[in-house]
Each structure stands twice: as C-alpha cells, then as structure tokens.
Amino acid sequence: xxxxxxxxxxxxxxxxxxxxxxxxxxxxxxxxxxxxxxxxxxxxxxxxxxxxxxxxxxxxxxxxxxxxxxxxxxxxxxxxxxxxxxxxxxxxxxxxxxxxxxxxxxxxxxxxxxxxxxxxxxxxxxxxxxxxxxxxxxxxxxxxxxxxxxxxxxxxxxxxxxxxxxxxxxxxxxxxxxxxxxxxxxxxxxxxxxxxxxxxxxxxxxxxxxxxxxxxxxxxxxxxxxxxxxxxxxxxxxxxxxxxxxxxxxxxxxxxxxxxxxxxxxxxxxxxxxxxxxxxxxxxxxxxxxxxxxxxxxxxxxxxxxxxxxxxxxxxxxxxxxxxxxxxxxxxxxxxxxxxxxxxxxxxxxxxxxxxxxxxxxxxxxxxxxxxxxxxxxxxxxxxxxxxxxxxxxxxxxxxxxxxxxxxxxxxxxxxxxxxxxxxxxxxxxx
Amino acid sequence: xxxxxxxxxxxxxxxxxxxxxxxxxxxxxxxxxxxxxxxxxxxxxxxxxxxxxxxxxxxxxxxxxxxxxxxxxxxxxxxxxxxxxxxxxxxxxxxxxxxxxxxxxxxxxxxxxxxxxxxxxxxxxxxxxxxxxxxxxxxxxxxxxxxxxxxxxxxxxxxxxxxxxxxxxxxxxxxxxxxxxxxxxxxxxxxxxxxxxxxxxxxxxxxxxxxxxxxxxxxxxxxxxxxxxxxxxxxxxxxxxxxxxxxxxxxxxxxxxxxxxxxxxxxxxxxxxxxxxxxxxxxxxxxxxxxxxxxxxxxxxxxxxxxxxxxxxxxxxxxxxxxxxxxxxxxxxxxxxxxxxxxxxxxxxxxxxxxxxxxxxxxxxxxxxxxxxxxxxxxxxxxxxxxxxxxxxxxxxxxxxxxxxxxxxxxxxxxxxxxxxxxxxxxxxxx
Numbered sequence: 001x002x003x004x005x006x007x008x009x010x011x012x013x014x015x016x017x018x019x020x021x022x023x024x025x026x027x028x029x030x031x032x033x034x035x036x037x038x039x040x041x042x043x044x045x046x047x048x049x050x051x052x053x054x055x056x057x058x059x060x061x062x063x064x065x066x067x068x069x070x071x072x073x074x075x076x077x078x079x080x081x082x083x084x085x086x087x088x089x090x091x092x093x094x095x096x097x098x099x100x101x102x103x104x105x106x107x108x109x110x111x112x113x114x115x116x117x118x119x120x121x122x123x124x125x126x127x128x129x130x131x132x133x134x135x136x137x138x139x140x141x142x143x144x145x146x147x148x149x150x151x152x153x154x155x156x157x158x159x160x161x162x163x164x165x166x167x168x169x170x171x172x173x174x175x176x177x178x179x180x181x182x183x184x185x186x187x188x189x190x191x192x193x194x195x196x197x198x199x200x201x202x203x204x205x206x207x208x209x210x211x212x213x214x215x216x217x218x219x220x221x222x223x224x225x226x227x228x229x230x231x232x233x234x235x236x237x238x239x240x241x242x243x244x245x246x247x248x249x250x251x252x253x254x255x256x257x258x259x260x261x262x263x264x265x266x267x268x269x270x271x272x273x274x275x276x277x278x279x280x281x282x283x284x285x286x287x288x289x290x291x292x293x294x295x296x297x298x299x300x301x302x303x304x305x306x307x308x309x310x311x312x313x314x315x316x317x318x319x320x321x322x323x324x325x326x327x328x329x330x331x332x333x334x335x336x337x338x339x340x341x342x343x344x345x346x347x348x349x350x351x352x353x354x355x356x357x358x359x360x361x362x363x364x365x366x367x368x369x370x371x372x373x374x375x376x377x378x379x380x381x382x383x384x385x386x387x388x389x390x391x392x393x394x395x396x397x398x399x400x401x402x403x404x405x406x407x408x409x410x411x412x413x414x415x416x417x418x419x420x421x422x423x424x425x426x427x428x429x430x431x
Numbered sequence: 432x433x434x435x436x437x438x439x440x441x442x443x444x445x446x447x448x449x450x451x452x453x454x455x456x457x458x459x460x461x462x463x464x465x466x467x468x469x470x471x472x473x474x475x476x477x478x479x480x481x482x483x484x485x486x487x488x489x490x491x492x493x494x495x496x497x498x499x500x501x502x503x504x505x506x507x508x509x510x511x512x513x514x515x516x517x518x519x520x521x522x523x524x525x526x527x528x529x530x531x532x533x534x535x536x537x538x539x540x541x542x543x544x545x546x547x548x549x550x551x552x553x554x555x556x557x558x559x560x561x562x563x564x565x566x567x568x569x570x571x572x573x574x575x576x577x578x579x580x581x582x583x584x585x586x587x588x589x590x591x592x593x594x595x596x597x598x599x600x601x602x603x604x605x606x607x608x609x610x611x612x613x614x615x616x617x618x619x620x621x622x623x624x625x626x627x628x629x630x631x632x633x634x635x636x637x638x639x640x641x642x643x644x645x646x647x648x649x650x651x652x653x654x655x656x657x658x659x660x661x662x663x664x665x666x667x668x669x670x671x672x673x674x675x676x677x678x679x680x681x682x683x684x685x686x687x688x689x690x691x692x693x694x695x696x697x698x699x700x701x702x703x704x705x706x707x708x709x710x711x712x713x714x715x716x717x718x719x720x721x722x723x724x725x726x727x728x729x730x731x732x733x734x735x736x737x738x739x740x741x742x743x744x745x746x747x748x749x750x751x752x753x754x755x756x757x758x759x760x761x762x763x764x765x766x767x768x769x770x771x772x773x774x775x776x777x778x779x780x781x782x783x784x785x786x787x788x789x790x791x792x793x794x795x796x797x798x799x800x801x802x803x804x805x806x807x808x809x810x811x812x813x814x815x816x817x818x819x820x821x822x823x824x825x826x827x828x829x830x831x832x833x834x835x836x837x838x839x840x841x842x843x844x845x846x847x848x849x850x851x852x853x854x855x856x857x858x859x860x861x862x
Contacts, residue, residue: 314582
C-alpha cells in the first residue's frame with residue numbers, strides 16, 4: 001500500500017504543551033520518516049494573537065487566529081488539540097472529525113466528559129482519536145491499559161496523577177512545611193496555577209480517574225461519577241500522625257471494580273512507607289494497576305510539563321501516521337462494551353484514620369469507642385495523647401478496619417453531636 | 432471489513448507459561464469478543480508427551496506431539512511459541528511464518544539472537560510478530576518503547592530484568608544472608624532453576640538488554656554484543672559496604688546511546704537508596720527509560736511467572752486478532768533502521784567501587800592512590816579500616832569518579848602486581 005510522503009498537522013494551541021510538540025517534532029526530524037514512513041509537518045498553528053507567539057516559531061506564516069484555517073484545510077491530516085477546556089475544544093474536535101481529520105489531544109477535561117462520544121464518532125468515520133497525554137503526561141498509561149494489559153480483568157487502579165498536589169504533599173512531609181507554604185513554593189516554581197482549585201481540590205485527578213476507569217472496566221465512567229476530596233484541609237499534624245503510623249499521605253485516584261459496580265474516587269490516603277506509591281515524590285506521577293493475570297504493575301514518570309506531555313502527543317501522532325500508512329485508522333474504537341453502575345462513595349468499604357480533640361476526662365474514650373461499636377465500625381488501633389495543645393485536652397487517634405463508609409459517616413455525625421468531642425480534626429482514608 | 436468469527440491459536444508448549452496462556456484465555460472467555468472482535472480458540476497444543484499433560488486440559492484431543500499438526504494446519508491463524516530455547520523454537524517460528532501464521536512468543540533467547548530476522552520475515556509477509564512477554568514478563572515494556580515513547584530520542588535504559596537475582600540480592604541485603612543461602616531459598620521457592628547459571632551469571636538479563644537496546648536505539652543489538660557479569664562473587668561484605676555508602680546492590684541491565692555508539696551491559700551496581708530502582712525488591716522487575724522529551728519513565732511489575740507472562744502473551748494475541756480483523760497485520764515491522772557500532776565495555780566510562788585488603792603499614796594507601804593517579808583514575812572517596820579480619824591487615828575502600836574503564840582495569844592490573852596488595856576483594860560499578 002502506498003505510503004503518504006508527507007503527513008500534515010494542524011496544531012490547536014501553542015501554550016506550554018503546544019510549544020513542546022513543536023520542539024519535539026523538530027527533535028525527531030531525522031528519525032520520523034524511518035519510524036513512521038512519512039515526513040511529518042506542522043502546517044498551521046492556531047493561536048489567540050499572532051503577535052504574542054511570533055517569536056516561538058521559525059515561520060510566522062504558519063500561525064493563524066482562525067481555527068477554520070486548520071479545520072477546513074483538506075491538506076491537514078491530523079489535528080492536535082492542546083488548547084484545553086471543554087467548549088471551543090469540543091467544537092474544534094467535532095469539526096475536525098466531521099471533516100475527516102484524525103485527532104490527538106491532551107485534553108483530559110474533554111476526554112473525561114465527552115471522550116466516549118468523540119471516540120465513537122472517530123471510529124465510525126475510520127479515524128484515529130488518541131489521548132495518551134490526557135492521563136499522567138509522558139507516562140505510558142492509555143496504551144498499556146488498552147493493549148498490553150487487555151488480557152486481564154483489571155480490578156483496581158491507584159494513581160498519583162496530579163503533580164502539583166504531590167509536590168505540595170512531599171514538601172509538607174519532607175520539609176515540615178504548612179500547606180500554605182508548600183502551595184506558595186509550588187506556585188513560584190510554576191507547578192501550581194494562579195487558581196489552583198482544579199489541582200488541590202482533586203478535580204484534575206478525578207478527570208484522569210474517569211478516563212482510566214472507562215478504559216480499565218470497559219464502562220463509560222465520567223468526571224461527574226468520580227467522588228473527590230482535595231488536600232486543602234490537611235495539616236502538619238496529619239502529616240506527622242501519618243509518619244508515626246509508618247505512612248505518608250498521598251492524594252490518590254482510586255478506581256475499583258467490585259461485585260459488578262465501579263467505584264471511582266479521589267481523596268488523600270495514608271500509604272505505608274514501604275509501598276512503591278510512597279516513593280513517588282515531588283511532581284512525579286505513578287499509576288498502579290492490578291489485574292487478575294499480571295498482578296501488580298506500576299507506571300511511573302513525569303505526569304505533566306512541556307516536554308513529557310509532548311512526548312505522549314508525538315507518540316500518538318507517530319502511531320496515527322503509521323496507521324494512515326497502513327490504512328487502518330479508526331481500528332481501536334471505543335472500548336466501552338458494557339455499562340456498570342457507579343457505586344456511590346458512601347456505599348464503599350474503606351479503612352479510616354480519624355483524629356479528634358476531646359476533654360481530658362475519664363470515660364470519653366469509652367464513649368467514643370462505643371459510638372463506633374454501635375455503628376458496626378471495627379477499630380484497628382486507638383491512641384490517646386494527653387495535653388498536646390491545651391492542658392485539659394486529649395487527642396484520640398483511631399484507625400479502623402475495612403468498614404462501610406456509610407456506617408463510619410454515621411458514627412462521625414453521632415460523635416459530633418456529643419458534648420465530649422471538642423473537634424474532629426481530620427478524617428483520612430487508609431490504604 | 433469482515434471480522435473473523437473465530438481466530439484459532441496453535442500453542443507450542445504447555446509448561447508454566449503455556450499453561451498460564453491456556454488459563455488466561457479461559458478467564459477472558461466472556462470479554463475476548465468485545466475486546467478483539469473475534470472468539471479466540473486454542474485449537475492444538477504441542478507437548479513432549481501427551482500423557483504428562485493430559486490432566487492440564489479440558490479436552491485431551493487438542494494435545495499433540497507433532498509440531499506439524501499445528502504448523503501445517505491452515506485453520507490455525509496464530510502460533511504462540513512458549514517452549515523456549517533457540518533450535519526447535521527457531522525452526523517452528525520460521526515454518527509458522529512461511530505458512531502465513533502470525534507469531535506471538537515469550538522466547539527471549541531467540542528474539543535476542545534472531546529477532547531482527549524473524550520480525551523482517553514476518554513483516555515482509557504481512558504477518559504480526561509479537562514478543563511483549565520476552566522482556567520483563569507482564570510489565571508493558573516493548574509496546575511503550577516502540578510506540579508510546581517513539582517521539583523520544585532514547586538515551587539510556589536501566590533495568591532490573593531478572594527476578595531470580597533480584598530476589599537473591601534482596602534476601603542478602605534485608606536478611607543478611609550469604610549468596611549461597613539466598614540462592615538455596617530461591618531454588619526452594621521455584622525462583623531459581625536447577626541450573627541457575629543463566630540467571631546468576633547475567634545471561635538472561637543480557638538477552639533482555641539486547642532486545643530493549645535494539646528497540647530503543649533502532650539498531651540491531653544482539654545477545655553476543657552485551658557485556659555481562661553475574662552476582663556469584665558478591666559477598667555479605669559487599670552488601671554491607673554498599674549499605675554504608677547509602678546504596679543497595681542490584682544486578683542492572685544498562686544500555687546507553689552515547690556519541691553514536693551503543694553501550695550494552697549487565698553487571699551488579701551500587702544504586703543510591705533514594706533512587707526508585709533501589710525500591711524494586713524480591714522478584715519484581717523494573718525498567719527505567721530516559722528519553723529527551725519524556726525525561727525519566729519507570730515501568731515496574733512482575734517480570735516472570737505463569738500468569739504475569741501470560742498476561743503479556745494474551746495482550747499480544749488480542750492485538751494480533753484486532754489487526755487481523757482490521758486487515759493491518761505486519762504493520763509495525765522491524766524498527767531497526769540504522770546500524771550503530773557497539774562500544775566495547777573497556778571503552779566505556781563508569782564509576783567504580785573497589786575494596787582491597789592490604790598489609791597494615793605506612794605508605795600502602797599512598798602507593799594505591801598513586802597507581803590510580805598515574806592511570807588518570809580520579810578518586811571520589813577513600814576509606815581505610817584497620818584490623819577488620821586480621822590484626823595486621825587493613826581494608827581500603829575506594830570509590831572513583833566517572834573514569835575510563837580501560838584505565839581503571841589497568842590500575843587494577845598494576846595493583847595486583849604490587850607486593851603491598853593482599854587481595855582485591857571486589858569491584859562493583861556505581862550508578
């Protein structure tokens with residue numbers, strides 16, 4: 001079959017990731033043809049204002065402020081969408097597919113909501129739709145999940161999939177910083193955005209969990225289905241307590257298939273220090289996958305950044321070009337072939353760590369323990385510390401066995417209503 | 432295009448891995464069609480003696496002692512070769528390809544010697560040739576290297592790719608065992624074979640390094656090109672010394688592309704405890720890849736065993752079936768498109784740890800250091816310990832900077848010729 005001499009790319013966006021793609025394709029100039037069978041050229045790049053980006057490219061003529069210059073150009077084979085967001089990006093991707101163009105994207109927001117539809121739309125038209133960069137940047141996750149591990153029934157994925165929060169938690173643990181101090185440094189280093197909500201509240205991680213869950217369990221799991229808590233309420237005391245229990249705190253994306261339902265959530269979690277996930281520090285990401293045949297697999301690396309994300313995008317571009325040259329685009333399609341129900345978070349079963357301040361007097365501990373007992377919450381360990389902050393106060397730290405989240409929450413509500421509880425300081429799940 | 436209703440497999444071998452494939456395909460019965468478009472059936476299985484394997488299968492009629500029952504059967508689409516070795520396996524694979532059958536294999540010995548030729552032979556005939564299981568068992572390595580990371584110029588791969596030796600080294604480090612004690616436990620647990628030479632002398636790891644180097648550097652690197660040392664001479668003293676330097680000892684597969692040449696080797700190495708590779712314990716494997724765009728990526732999991740290896744093989748089978756159904760087999764072909772020279776080990780540059788016993792008298796240390804200086808071997812640290820074993824002996828432990836291996840070996844030869852050196856107890860490279 002005839003190879004295409006030149007495959008032309010239209011790049012939507014020339015921000016951090018877009019510029020990374022531009023540079024990475026340059027670095028591959030000598031090798032791309034041997035690797036894919038074609039020369040690959042960026043024909044046009046969409047930017048908001050040409051003047052702002054003129055110094056980023058060799059030839060300013062390839063810049064345009066009009067998306068249709070790309071989407072309507074019959075010479076353009078692949079549209080690479082790296083502007084992010086869900087509105088314009090969705091319209092652009094849809095138009096690209098309707099015009100017969102393959103799509104490569106890093107847009108987790110969009111894939112986590114409309115991914116299933118876009119993949120179907122592409123597949124029906126024999127087009128490739130690739131999004132390796134949407135989860136954990138440069139780390140190979142999507143392809144391993146869809147292909148290498150296809151021979152498994154995957155039952156669990158645990159992921160540290162947000163670099164900003166992992167950087168903050170590492171700083172808090174290693175350098176005894178407060179959350180605010182660590183966030184400030186993350187901002188200064190460019191890890192945290194001006195408005196860090198999406199990272200620190202777990203939204204970004206929840207999007208990646210939705211994408212991974214859909215692929216792993218072959219069921220349409222969307223962002224709205226993922227329960228999420230962030231790291232904003234974690235304190236130095238929590239970090240210290242975790243350390244005393246031989247653990248570190250990580251913001252984990254967790255998704256499981258149990259008894260025919262999917263659980264999908266993001267929350268801070270105590271991870272034992274000897275678990276591989278505990279060694280994932282700074283802005284690194286890792287995804288831990290459990291399958292019935294492969295047992296445990298971990299994929300680790302840089303989950304964000306200009307060049308690592310570009311690595312994943314260019315890998316997808318190369319694969320698309322190979323598929324074009326072998327006349328087998330649109331081959332993979334949607335891997336959703338069933339619809340499993342989503343189990344609400346309060347119906348899941350978890351271990352918990354809970355810390356509370358109580359008056360230092362006889363009988364309080366017994367009262368607390370009996371509330372848990374009444375609600376069928378089995379306790380694993382109880383530590384009472386006296387006079388840590390105030391002389392007449394004690395701190396109770398409890399870890400539970402695996403228990404119903406509903407029963408646990410009910411216990412907390414009852415405890416809060418008691419006179420003998422000054423404050424429930426923190427509640428963190430335990431691996 | 433028409434999907435094939437049933438794709439038929441001929442399985443060569445029903446040992447540990449073969450039986451894993453048999454079981455894993457059963458576990459996938461409900462899902463295989465949704466995942467690949469076809470029902471997948473094992474039509475025949477080659478065994479040495481049917482009587483020995485009759486109780487392993489539901490229907491003894493699928494067993495045969497004659498390979499041609501599989502290789503000449505026009506109904507069989509995919510031959511899965513898991514008998515190992517290079518002679519019969521080579522003939523079988525060749526015949527399978529000549530008869531138009533796709534090949535999936537876990538045979539690292541064969542892929543590390545004849546892989547390039549077999550891939551070419553398959554590709555010329557429009558056939559798939561897949562070997563994800565040949566490197567690091569269930570861990571996705573081949574596909575990430577060839578596809579996800581294709582947008583990178585890969586410069587270095589470090590791998591713990593032999594589970595037996597990693598298990599032994601972990602036991603030595605964590606439980607203060609001798610090499611012999613640890614080997615004995617590895618044998619009892621089935622990790623080490625009756626003749627453990629291939630594992631403990633680094634041959635098995637060297638084969639995997641050859642395969643990874645070929646894919647990463649797009650150049651034909653074979654087993655014979657890989658320098659290798661094993662772990663048989665490592666002592667408890669070495670492990671203890673490593674610990675004192677904040678390191679662990681791992682048997683590392685190392686391959687680099689430097690200045691247009693490929694370096695490929697297997698040897699024990701001191702790895703700092705805070706490096707992710709140091710956390711890879713017991714029989715786990717890990718592959719650490721450095722690329723110009725992605726920076727560092729690590730892939731971790733079970734590098735051997737019945738089900739993890741079967742996971743990789745079934746992933747390859749599924750991919751082949753998808754390709755059959757999309758009429759695009761033979762698409763990937765050989766990724767070798769240049770021939771880089773192999774740099775002999777003595778022309779490489781490394782850091783070394785060297786430990787020697789010397790008479791405890793004035794001037795010896797100065798003599799040792801001057802030999803290194805004369806040979807342009809820069810020293811990083813020197814520790815002298817007196818009277819450890821014998822009252823009149825001292826131990827000198829030296830770590831070098833990155834220095835020419837040739838100069839270093841020359842220094843050792845000169846040191847050995849000196850009266851003032853009782854013994855050079857160990858020489859280990861340092862990360």
